[in-house]
Amino acid sequence: MKKFLIGLGILAVLLGGAALQAGLSRPVVSYDFHARLRPDAKTVEGRETLTWLNDSPVPAGELQFHLYLNAFKSNRSTFMRERGDSAAVRPADDWGQIVIKSLKTSDGTDLLSVLEYIRPDDGNPDDQTVARVSLPATVHPGGRIGLEIEFVYKLPRVIRRSGFEGDFFLVGQWFPKLGVFQNGAWNCHQYHAHSEFFADFGVFKAELTVPEIFVVGATGERTGTRTNSDGTKTYTYYQEDVHDFAWTACPAFREFREKFVLDSPKVETEMILLVHQAHLGQKERYARALRQGLEFYSRSYGPYPYKTITLVDPAPGASAAGGMEYPTFFTSLTTSYVPRGIRLPEMVTIHEFGHNYWYGMVGSNEFEEAWLDEGINTYSEIKAMDHYYGADRSMIDFAGLRIGEVPYQRLAVIGSGRFDQIVKNAWDYIGGSSYSLNVYAKAGLMLLTLEKWLGEDVMDKVMRTYFETWKFRHPTTRDFVRVAEDVSGRDLGWFFDQVLASPDKLDYAVTDLQAKEVAPFGGISDEVQGPDAKAALPAGGRKTSAAPKTYKSEVVVARLGEWIFPQEVLVTFENGDNVREYWDGRDRWKRFVYYKNVKVRSAEVDPGRTMVLDVNYLNNSRVLEPRKPVVAKFAAGLMKWFQGLLSVIAI
Numbered sequence: 001m002k003k004f005l006i007g008l009g010i011l012a013v014l015l016g017g018a019a020l021q022a023g024l025s026r027p028v029v030s031y032d033f034h035a036r037l038r039p040d041a042k043t044v045e046g047r048e049t050l051t052w053l054n055d056s057p058v059p060a061g062e063l064q065f066h067l068y069l070n071a072f073k074s075n076r077s078t079f080m081r082e083r084g085d086s087a088a089v090r091p092a093d094d095w096g097q098i099v100i101k102s103l104k105t106s107d108g109t110d111l112l113s114v115l116e117y118i119r120p121d122d123g124n125p126d127d128q129t130v131a132r133v134s135l136p137a138t139v140h141p142g143g144r145i146g147l148e149i150e151f152v153y154k155l156p157r158v159i160r161r162s163g164f165e166g167d168f169f170l171v172g173q174w175f176p177k178l179g180v181f182q183n184g185a186w187n188c189h190q191y192h193a194h195s196e197f198f199a200d201f202g203v204f205k206a207e208l209t210v211p212e213i214f215v216v217g218a219t220g221e222r223t224g225t226r227t228n229s230d231g232t233k234t235y236t237y238y239q240e241d242v243h244d245f246a247w248t249a250c251p252a253f254r255e256f257r258e259k260f261v262l263d264s265p266k267v268e269t270e271m272i273l274l275v276h277q278a279h280l281g282q283k284e285r286y287a288r289a290l291r292q293g294l295e296f297y298s299r300s301y302g303p304y305p306y307k308t309i310t311l312v313d314p315a316p317g318a319s320a321a322g323g324m325e326y327p328t329f330f331t332s333l334t335t336s337y338v339p340r341g342i343r344l345p346e347m348v349t350i351h352e353f354g355h356n357y358w359y360g361m362v363g364s365n366e367f368e369e370a371w372l373d374e375g376i377n378t379y380s381e382i383k384a385m386d387h388y389y390g391a392d393r394s395m396i397d398f399a400g401l402r403i404g405e406v407p408y409q410r411l412a413v414i415g416s417g418r419f420d421q422i423v424k425n426a427w428d429y430i431g432g433s434s435y436s437l438n439v440y441a442k443a444g445l446m447l448l449t450l451e452k453w454l455g456e457d458v459m460d461k462v463m464r465t466y467f468e469t470w471k472f473r474h475p476t477t478r479d480f481v482r483v484a485e486d487v488s489g490r491d492l493g494w495f496f497d498q499v500l501a502s503p504d505k506l507d508y509a510v511t512d513l514q515a516k517e518v519a520p521f522g523g524i525s526d527e528v529q530g531p532d533a534k535a536a537l538p539a540g541g542r543k544t545s546a547a548p549k550t551y552k553s554e555v556v557v558a559r560l561g562e563w564i565f566p567q568e569v570l571v572t573f574e575n576g577d578n579v580r581e582y583w584d585g586r587d588r589w590k591r592f593v594y595y596k597n598v599k600v601r602s603a604e605v606d607p608g609r610t611m612v613l614d615v616n617y618l619n620n621s622r623v624l625e626p627r628k629p630v631v632a633k634f635a636a637g638l639m640k641w642f643q644g645l646l647s648v649i650a651i
């Protein structure tokens with residue numbers, strides 16, 4: 001999901017008994033849906049045939065399901081309590097829920113009578129987003145179980161990734177969905193205000209029935225369409241190697257299809273754009289950004305493997321459904337008018353498309369380690385946006401104002417408190433903004449800092465290797481670190497331990513800069529001892545009258561934050577000479593002293609601006625005698641004011 005830190009206003013069934021197939025992923029689940037949308041009632045009536053393979057070495061005596069939509073059943077749910085905003089007061093029709101009508105094993109044994117809600121994360125008795133059923137017989141390692149589930153999903157008015165607005169329907173997190181059986185236990189977390197998802201790969205098949213006037217889009221490839229005698233149409237979809245399925249329907253969509261072909265690496269897919277008629281003017285911006293996303297991610301990490309990619313443009317008023325990812329299907333975001341230089345639709349399109357890699361194919365646990373999808377994807381998004389739009393203007397290039405993505409992301413980190421670290425359960429952050437700035441901005445900038453440290457070529461190889469090694473699997477933070485260390489051949493524990501596990505900051509500064517003329521020699525000189533002393537001694541006992549002046553220049557650099565990172569310091573002298581000093585950055589401060597016949601002019605820590613995590617660039621340099629003191633002071637003041645302003649509105 002795309003979080004906006006700054007208001008941009010201003011600115012399968014196939015598995016049943018079959019052997020594992022040789023697909024891209026190891027299919028653990030298969031879902032076969034039959035769903036009917038009732039637009040007037042705002043409901044979806046669904047039937048789900050589910051098969052689960054116990055792919056673990058431990059027997060399973062129960063199943064656990066996500067029933068995400070019950071987050072919107074009342075303002076007592078964990079989601080609504082954590083969110084705690086005005087959405088908690090809603091008209092009756094705006095609430096949503098999922099009601100399970102029937103739950104049986106494929107041999108007809110009823111399980112509904114043993115279904116119970118559980119609250120593994122917070123014990124909230126009013127939360128019904130996770131359910132457990134005890135099984136009549138244990139599923140042994142390598143064994144399968146089939147279920148038949150009938151349910152009715154009442155959509156809420158659009159709220160976080162799902163719902164209706166008028167005749168626009170985004171049907172996400174809509175079906176009873178199995179958790180992940182790992183290490184002998186179910187990993188099945190409640191739906192939280194700031195958490196996303198985790199599920200196993202498999203085969204998804206759907207028959208979606210809607211009134212004929214609706215235009216439909218969904219995860220995967222459309223395999224059939226039929227018109228029914230009751231004024232409805234049924235669309236069938238199929239997709240392997242994914243872990244979720246979402247769909248949308250709206251009569252006001254205009255559908256655009258375009259082939260996307262890339263020679264190196266080989267990619268052939270169909271772009272399907274569902275653009276609301278109110279935003280038709282923006283269609284080309286969406287299309288171009290999607291082509292850029294396909295090209296950039298395919299070239300940087302690995303070829304996009306699916307036959308379709310569907311972009312959904314939410315209806316006006318449904319922006320809460322915007323900026324959300326599902327496998328092969330995502331929602332972007334725009335408004336009826338966004339100036340070309342404000343790259344909102346572009347950024348959201350590239351970001352959400354990118355989740356096909358980080359979340360879609362590389363299936364990390366978004367509940368527990370959200371940075372692995374959002375942080376890595378923010379890093380990828382920055383790289384793509386800078387590549388296509390220019391690093392100095394990749395976010396905004398409008399009315400003379402140019403802002404690149406890196407400064408934009410830095411704004412979030414600069415103003416942050418030291419409350420939380422990057423790796424943490426999504427629901428354990430002090431608040432939504434701390435979650436966002438850590439897992440998105442700080443994690444993205446961390447990877448950019450690592451890139452500058454390792455070099456772009458090495459970092460590219462790290463990212464490609466991580467994708468190649470972990471696609472269609474469930475990696476953890478440790479797996480990412482291991483890939484980075486293996487590929488770079490360096491011990492990076494010191495880096496990741498700090499940045500991932502501590503809420504502190506990186507801030508290095510030049511804290512003192514001075515130059516003093518060295519007093520002429522005074523005292524007893526060795527050179528004037530002995531029998532020739534008199535001859536060597538100039539008149540008055542001094543020998544320096546004709547010697548050039550000598551200056552003692554001092555530079556003090558300091559570590560103001562807790563994070564330790566080796567630093568380069570550039571010291572420049574009055575005559576233009578400079579020296580580059582290297583400091584391991586461990587102590588709280590370090591002094592460099594020079595005796596020269598010229599004074600020091602300036603000193604700068606991290607002159608290459610490689611440490612984008614440094615929370616204050618203003619203290620990175622000092623000038624002894626600023627040549628344009630007034631202008632420099634004014635510019636510094638302006639920057640400080642700008643940073644201060646933006647850190648306040650960065651919520």
Ligand SMILES: [Zn+2]
Pocket residue numbers: 001002003351355373374377
């Ligand atoms: Zn995202």
